[in-house]
Structures are given as structure tokens and as C-alpha cells.
Amino acid sequence: MVELTIESLGARGDGIAHDGTGTIYVPHGAPGDRVAATLTGKRGDGRLARLDAVLRPGPDRVEPSCRHFGLCGGCAMQHLNGRAYKDWKLNILCQALARRDLGSTVIKEMITMPTASRRRARFAALRMRNGVQLGFNESGSHKIINLTECHILRPAIIDLLDGLRGLLTDLPAQNKRADVQVTETETGLDLWLVADLPHDAQTDMRLADFAQEVDLARLSTGKRPEVVIVRRAPQVTFTGVAVTPPPDGFLQASRAGEAALVRLVQDGVADATNVADLFAGVGTFSFALARGTKVKAVEGADDQAEALIAARNTARRSGIEVEVRDLERRALSAKELSTLDAVIFDPPRAGAARQVDNLAVSTVPKIIAVSCNPATFARDGAILADAGYQLQSVTPVDQFPWSRHLELVAVFQR
Structure with a gap:
């Protein structure tokens, strides 16, 4: 020692x-x-x-608010006061920009999220002789912290945990690990048991009973989700349009975070009338921009694009054109981008290097980048800056309190 x-x-x-x-x-x-x-x-x-x-x-x-802090890998920074935590998180962004020679003077005030606002969690589960362990892993370990409280998740998700332990105890998966994903939607909880379960009469009956007992909206099983019970469509609303995302579809971590990102994207797009929404998911930004603006929504995952199309058709938002296209393999070319007034891209954590290479040689006057990884954002942003785009602003959005993850929206202009 x-x-x-x-x-x-x-x-x-x-x-x-x-x-x-x-x-x-x-x-x-x-x-x-x-x-x-x-x-x-x-x-x-x-x-x-x-x-x-x-x-x-x-x-x-300061004293951490959660009894699991120090063991649970879900939070890393509950022991810091608010000022020190904010300074540390902003420094992550400042350093990422500095490493790519992108100035930190463009960083705006960080937008923070309330606690108990995260609407989706993916838990680890293990059935053992003495019961089911269900929670997050310890940091750097496969050991599961048996969660009894959480200060970042929506209360409805925490309230489900004891019932889930009972369900997993009854299902045929002894000594096998599984993941459990829970999403709070506006019409109820959407549960995905990420495990291959037999669909025999006993298992299906137990799943149906559980769905009714806890009032689930939808229940899916399998390593790739197979919907087995729909009691009502799990819906989220994007700018007045009801969308039913697939069980593994992407959603912003919280409704408050989503609202902040949408507002920043709308402000960045401003008066553009012909916009592309790249890595569009199920339409978070597409529906927000579709009033008075022509939107080309491009998404690589079939099930997410189908959800976007279904919601568009139901809401009669004819201004949204949807293309199913894997942008990591087949990015939009400079020619395809040439008619656009603005482009939004919101890629996975790995960034959008291939698409950014084409944006850099395009004539698009305005680009809005949404990113959950300051390092890959800075890499992509440097490519745009080297091509003549000016970084106008970077607004950090702390969607993941007490963690090292940080969301941001940046505006580039020629």
C-alpha cells in the first residue's frame, strides 16, 4: 500500500x-x-x-448519491462537486479539439440533463443457485452489481428490476449470462430479453403473464430481437409524429437530451430548405425539420428506416424522402450532395470519416455534426476545417451524467 x-x-x-x-x-x-x-x-x-x-x-x-458508486461501472464521477465535474467534462472536449488544432473559443455553455432522466438501459443478468444477479458490470470486470437503485435511470425502469429477477428465475437459462434491455416509451416499457429462449408453451405463458403483470407495451427475445408480445405499440413522439422504433432501434438517451439536440440542430439549419439527415435513425431530426423544409433522410439499418417510413406515411409528411443506405460503405458523393443547403450527420461513436471526406469536397454551405464522441468528432471536424469549412460553434450536451461520455452539436459553414 x-x-x-x-x-x-x-x-x-x-x-x-x-x-x-x-x-x-x-x-x-x-x-x-x-x-x-x-x-x-x-x-x-x-x-x-x-x-x-x-x-x-x-x-x-463530495459524498456520492448512490450506494453502488465505487463498484458499479455505470457512473465514474459521483464523488466530484458540480463545478469540478463540469470543468473536467469540458476539458475532455477542449483537449479533443486542441489535438486537431480546432480552437476551443467556439465552445458554448454546456447543457446539462436532470438526474433520473435516462430512458433506456441495458443490464447484464446471470442466474445462479442463490438467485438472479441483475444490473451493470463492475468497471473493467464481468462481475455484475446487483442493482437496487440508480440515480440516472427513469424510476419506471428501476421499479421493473425485482419483477425481472423473478421472471429470469423462472426461465430456462441457469448459469447462463444474458443481457436485458429496457426502454421507457410514451406508451409503456419496451423489454428485450437478449437471450435465445425456447418458445414452448410454458415459456410463452410465463412471458405473457409477466407482460401483463408489469403492463409492458412490448416484449422481445433473442440475440437478434424477435417480437413475441405486443400489448400496445411502444411509441415516441418526434415533433408531433408518433414513431414505433424497433426493439434495437436507436433513441437519444433522454427526452430532455433529445429536445436539446433537436433545438440545436434546428438553430444550425436555420433557413435551409433542402437538407440531408444522414444516419437518420428513426427520424429524430428529420421530423423536426420537415415543416417547410425538404429532407432527405438516409439510414443504413432496414428496421429503423422502415419505422421512419411508416411514421412518415401515417403523418403524411411528404417532404421527407427516405433512402436505405449504409453510409459507412457507400457514402453520399459530392455530386449527390451538390443540391443541398445543409447536411446533418449523427454517426455512431466511430464517426463518419468516409462521408466526411466527401462532404469536405462538396459545395454544401452548412454542415451540422451531432456526435457522442469528442475524439472522433474532432478527427472528422479537422477534415472539414482543412477543406475550408469554418467551425462556428460547438455546444456540449451532457446526456450521460457522471460518466466520461459527452454529446455535442457543432455547426460548420463555408
Whole structure:
């Protein structure tokens, strides 16, 4: 065991300390803490340590709100006060921009989300002799924290956990791991048991009974979701349009976060009348822009595009054209982009390098980037900047409180 003073925070949220031989990373350390820690191994050019005790707390340390904090991998930063947490999170974005020579002066005020607002969770589950373990994994481990509370999730999701444990106890999956995804929609909970279950009479009866007991909207099973029970369509509303997303379809983490992103995208598009929404998902931005604007929505996943088309047709939003196209394999060409006034792209965490290469040589006057990864955003943004686009603004949106993940909306203009 060693005594260390935490000097700063790293991008993962670990406390950073030094001894005579180099850097030591201490998860859950706060700047100014004097801690007792045990060295556990290497990390990159440094070493990793386990925090054993806080001998003297630093000025930024506060009492975590959740009993699971410190073990559960869902949150990393509940031990920081609000100011220190905000500064640390903004620094992640500043450093990502600086590494690509994109100035930090364009960063706007960070938009924060309330606690207990996240509407989707994917849990790990394991049936054991003494019952079902259900929750999030420990950080850096496959060990499951048996969740009894969570301060980031919607209460309806937490209230389902005990019932889920009972259901999983009754299903034929002993000593096998499975994932469980729960989404709160406007018409009820949408449950996906990510496990291959036999569809015999006993299993189907238990699933049906459970769906009724807890008033599920929809229940799916399988490694690839197969809908087995629909008591009512699980719906979300995008700018007045009801959409039924597929069980594995993408949704923004919270309704409040979604509203903030939509407002920022609308402001970025401004008076453009011919817009492409790339990586459109089930239409979060397409429906928000479709009033008075012609929208070309491009989505690579068939089931998500089908949900978008169905909602468009029902709502009679004829201004939205939908194309099913894998943009990572077949990006829109500069010629295809040439008629557009603005382009929005909201790719997965890996970014949109191939599509950005074509945007960089296009004549599109305005580009709005939505990203959940500052590092890949900065990589893609640098390509646009090198091609003559000016980065007008970057607005961070903290959709993932107490984690190292950060959403953002950026506006580029020629």
C-alpha cells in the first residue's frame, strides 16, 4: 500500500498521482485527495491503483448519491462537486479539439440533463443457485452489481428490476449470462430479453403473464430481437409524429437530451430548405425539420428506416424522402450532395470519416455534426476545417451524467 496525493483528473475520470517512478492512475480519486492505494498493474506508460481509503479529502470531493458508486461501472464521477465535474467534462472536449488544432473559443455553455432522466438501459443478468444477479458490470470486470437503485435511470425502469429477477428465475437459462434491455416509451416499457429462449408453451405463458403483470407495451427475445408480445405499440413522439422504433432501434438517451439536440440542430439549419439527415435513425431530426423544409433522410439499418417510413406515411409528411443506405460503405458523393443547403450527420461513436471526406469536397454551405464522441468528432471536424469549412460553434450536451461520455452539436459553414 502507498500514500498518494491526487493532482488532477484524466480523460477516463481517474485521479492522477505521481511517485518517484512515474504516473499512477487511481479511479475515484479527486484532486487534492490524500489517499491510501494499492498498485494493481500497468496502464499504458503508467500504473493502475485501487483506492483503499481517503485519508484527507480534497476540496472537490463530495459524498456520492448512490450506494453502488465505487463498484458499479455505470457512473465514474459521483464523488466530484458540480463545478469540478463540469470543468473536467469540458476539458475532455477542449483537449479533443486542441489535438486537431480546432480552437476551443467556439465552445458554448454546456447543457446539462436532470438526474433520473435516462430512458433506456441495458443490464447484464446471470442466474445462479442463490438467485438472479441483475444490473451493470463492475468497471473493467464481468462481475455484475446487483442493482437496487440508480440515480440516472427513469424510476419506471428501476421499479421493473425485482419483477425481472423473478421472471429470469423462472426461465430456462441457469448459469447462463444474458443481457436485458429496457426502454421507457410514451406508451409503456419496451423489454428485450437478449437471450435465445425456447418458445414452448410454458415459456410463452410465463412471458405473457409477466407482460401483463408489469403492463409492458412490448416484449422481445433473442440475440437478434424477435417480437413475441405486443400489448400496445411502444411509441415516441418526434415533433408531433408518433414513431414505433424497433426493439434495437436507436433513441437519444433522454427526452430532455433529445429536445436539446433537436433545438440545436434546428438553430444550425436555420433557413435551409433542402437538407440531408444522414444516419437518420428513426427520424429524430428529420421530423423536426420537415415543416417547410425538404429532407432527405438516409439510414443504413432496414428496421429503423422502415419505422421512419411508416411514421412518415401515417403523418403524411411528404417532404421527407427516405433512402436505405449504409453510409459507412457507400457514402453520399459530392455530386449527390451538390443540391443541398445543409447536411446533418449523427454517426455512431466511430464517426463518419468516409462521408466526411466527401462532404469536405462538396459545395454544401452548412454542415451540422451531432456526435457522442469528442475524439472522433474532432478527427472528422479537422477534415472539414482543412477543406475550408469554418467551425462556428460547438455546444456540449451532457446526456450521460457522471460518466466520461459527452454529446455535442457543432455547426460548420463555408
